[in-house]
Amino acid sequence: MTGWQHIAGPDALNLDLINRAEKLIAPYILQTPVLQSSVLDSIANAQLFFKCENLQRTGAFKFRGAMHALLNLTAEQRKQGVYTVSSGNHGAALAAAGRILGIPVQVAVPNNAPRVKKENIANNGAEIIEIEPGMAAREAFIEEKRTQSQRLFIPPYNHPLIMAGQGTAALELVKAVPDLDALISPLGGGGLLSGTAMVGHSQSIPVFGIEPELANDAWLSLQAGSIQRARPPTSICDGLLTSLGDHTFPVIQTYVKEVLLVSENEVIIAMQQLWQALKVMVEPSSATVFAAVCKYPERFQGKRLGLILSGGNVDVSRLPWPVTLLEKAE
Amino acid sequence: MTGWQHIAGPDALNLDLINRAEKLIAPYILQTPVLQSSVLDSIANAQLFFKCENLQRTGAFKFRGAMHALLNLTAEQRKQGVYTVSSGNHGAALAAAGRILGIPVQVAVPNNAPRVKKENIANNGAEIIEIEPGMAAREAFIEEKRTQSQRLFIPPYNHPLIMAGQGTAALELVKAVPDLDALISPLGGGGLLSGTAMVGHSQSIPVFGIEPELANDAWLSLQAGSIQRARPPTSICDGLLTSLGDHTFPVIQTYVKEVLLVSENEVIIAMQQLWQALKVMVEPSSATVFAAVCKYPERFQGKRLGLILSGGNVDVSRLPWPVTLLEKAE
Numbered sequence: 194m195t196g197w198q199h200i201a202g203p204d205a206l207n208l209d210l211i212n213r214a215e216k217l218i219a220p221y222i223l224q225t226p227v228l229q230s231s232v233l234d235s236i237a238n239a240q241l242f243f244k245c246e247n248l249q250r251t252g253a254f255k256f257r258g259a260m261h262a263l264l265n266l267t268a269e270q271r272k273q274g275v276y277t278v279s280s281g282n283h284g285a286a287l288a289a290a291g292r293i294l295g296i297p298v299q300v301a302v303p304n305n306a307p308r309v310k311k312e313n314i315a316n317n318g319a320e321i322i323e324i325e326p327g328m329a330a331r332e333a334f335i336e337e338k339r340t341q342s343q344r345l346f347i348p349p350y351n352h353p354l355i356m357a358g359q360g361t362a363a364l365e366l367v368k369a370v371p372d373l374d375a376l377i378s379p380l381g382g383g384g385l386l387s388g389t390a391m392v393g394h395s396q397s398i399p400v401f402g403i404e405p406e407l408a409n410d411a412w413l414s415l416q417a418g419s420i421q422r423a424r425p426p427t428s429i430c431d432g433l434l435t436s437l438g439d440h441t442f443p444v445i446q447t448y449v450k451e452v453l454l455v456s457e458n459e460v461i462i463a464m465q466q467l468w469q470a471l472k473v474m475v476e477p478s479s480a481t482v483f484a485a486v487c488k489y490p491e492r493f494q495g496k497r498l499g500l501i502l503s504g505g506n507v508d509v510s511r512l513p514w515p516v517t518l519l520e521k522a523e
Numbered sequence: 524m525t526g527w528q529h530i531a532g533p534d535a536l537n538l539d540l541i542n543r544a545e546k547l548i549a550p551y552i553l554q555t556p557v558l559q560s561s562v563l564d565s566i567a568n569a570q571l572f573f574k575c576e577n578l579q580r581t582g583a584f585k586f587r588g589a590m591h592a593l594l595n596l597t598a599e600q601r602k603q604g605v606y607t608v609s610s611g612n613h614g615a616a617l618a619a620a621g622r623i624l625g626i627p628v629q630v631a632v633p634n635n636a637p638r639v640k641k642e643n644i645a646n647n648g649a650e651i652i653e654i655e656p657g658m659a660a661r662e663a664f665i666e667e668k669r670t671q672s673q674r675l676f677i678p679p680y681n682h683p684l685i686m687a688g689q690g691t692a693a694l695e696l697v698k699a700v701p702d703l704d705a706l707i708s709p710l711g712g713g714g715l716l717s718g719t720a721m722v723g724h725s726q727s728i729p730v731f732g733i734e735p736e737l738a739n740d741a742w743l744s745l746q747a748g749s750i751q752r753a754r755p756p757t758s759i760c761d762g763l764l765t766s767l768g769d770h771t772f773p774v775i776q777t778y779v780k781e782v783l784l785v786s787e788n789e790v791i792i793a794m795q796q797l798w799q800a801l802k803v804m805v806e807p808s809s810a811t812v813f814a815a816v817c818k819y820p821e822r823f824q825g826k827r828l829g830l831i832l833s834g835g836n837v838d839v840s841r842l843p844w845p846v847t848l849l850e851k852a853e
Binding site: 231248252289429465468469508509510511515518519520 | 553556562565647759795798802803835836838839841843844845847850
């Protein structure tokens, strides 16, 4: 059995690891449905298969990686507990996975994080520790924990076991839908995309990563040949604001065919179209993939495409399109 | 093989017919997922299993019954085509089923029906015929077709083959989730509820039907022992405004444990909670079941409950709760 600390280096992620991850996490995850829509097919002029990780436990694919990480811990590591820093989907996912396995979880949250996000983490049973916003406080917290605690840090994406867990979504998709011409995934820190890329590579299916123009650090990193820091967090795609890591970057460099950019407006239009046609809520980050399929017909028109809808954690009382109040009858 | 016209009478619906329906329609329908949410379990203080027919093709369970009806037609009947009167989910479902099977479909739509509903029917390939709103025009249209056309009328709910098709949703649910303490379904014309009741009866699982207070004609019918006409259409639950039929009423009288009522406000609160926690869109009619579980704890608290989410056809730019515009970054 592979242990948490013994996996590292650019060759650590391979199809075997993803296959094993799939078996390990199967009893705990939801095998999410693959949805289709003739309306969306008409808009994109392609045949689209949507892997609905927005319906995954805790509302995002992140539960796969978090569960896979915790299932690889030793009995002693489980007893000590784990921690992470996240105000988003990874925090909630790790909290839920820890609760299921009986592993104590601490999640450090910037004290300016939205209330709903904190509640989501607390509702899933984790201990919340408020820290100052920003990278410096985040790194100071991790350093303090590292030296003063036996707890293991579970990063949001930059570890082969996390990446392998995330790759199981694409693995389920290619098993459910044969003969795909491409796999298309959102691109933030690269955990989901690197796992997806490895699965695509194993089946000779080209893989595309989609990034907002306002958070194009991965696109810049591939141009530069080295990891570029994330830009200030201005994009509505709050799941895609992080930089690549030293584990995810080389996998993406090697196995991703192309990174494509979409605008904020394109994301919002795509998000509304996905809600209306698929009857599922996707968060802005997830809408990037449909936006890209519509924006780049020369790459995608007429093809059979697997799109990963990464998450659905949206506040339904705050939406990026105008909504009229439908009055009730009384 | 059973034919369309040869099935009638209160004993026509039985478990055999539903079992056969399940096999017949399996290649065409989506076996919809069963979702759970610890947040909703906490709110209701029960263990909830949501059968997501809102994710069914055309966004509602109606596709099951429509497909089952068309699969029972003779070759000659298929060639002549079919028609129905519907501005809602049944029209879109019949249109889509007809397109898949190559059967011409006409849908008569009241000329005041919302644009999105007409588009949904037309997008699924049916011919739309506009008629005046109201019961008189509807019945005149059906009478005219009956005498002047070879086309078969496919009613929205009042036929054993339709009811059997709708019952397959509950059949899938009880197979996927053993040991349910109750099945809970919305109640409009009674197609979904009668099929669900027959499945529940076969497994000794009590079945509840939920109706809006503002559309309580079925509740009144059970009190009176005879079918009461639907009230004026004031409820937000636009899928539940129809009267019971002579096929659905006796099945519901015999096999449904209880009909429970919920208010418009309770529906709207439940709808928002379902969207937020499950990450799927449900229409107001579907939210009745969760509203009822919260409203009647003396019946449902601490139980394992199967809830059927009947549909997700909502205009995402018109919602029954206040929504703030989330501004994009640009």
